Amino acid sequence: MDNRIFFNPGDSIANINDYNEAVRKGQIFKKEQHTDDLVIAKGPGDEEYAIFYAKDALPADHHASQPYDVQQKL
Numbered sequence: 001m002d003n004r005i006f007f008n009p010g011d012s013i014a015n016i017n018d019y020n021e022a023v024r025k026g027q028i029f030k031k032e033q034h035t036d037d038l039v040i041a042k043g044p045g046d047e048e049y050a051i052f053y054a055k056d057a058l059p060a061d062h063h064a065s066q067p068y069d070v071q072q073k074l
Helices: 019-033
Strands: 004-007 014-016 038-042 049-053 066-073
Touching: 004 038, 014 019, 019 038, 019 049, 019 066, 049 066
Parallel strands: none
Antiparallel strands: 004 066, 014 049, 038 049, 038 066
16 A cells, blocks of 8 residues: 555544544444454644545545545554
C-alpha cells in the first residue's frame, strides 16, 4: 500500500487527534465489525487521524478526494 491515499473526508469512521487513541478505536471497531479493511491516515491538515475502510479510497482526480498519509493498516 502506498503511503498517500485519497478519501472523501465524509467517509471516515472516526476522526481523532491522538494517534494511539485512533489505533485503539480502530482495533475495537475492527473486532466489533469483523473487518480487516481499515486504515489509519493522517489528514490533509495534519491535525487529525482518520479511520477509513481501505475500499473507500478514491482516485486523486475525484471531486471529493483529499490526500491522506497512511499511518497504519489494521
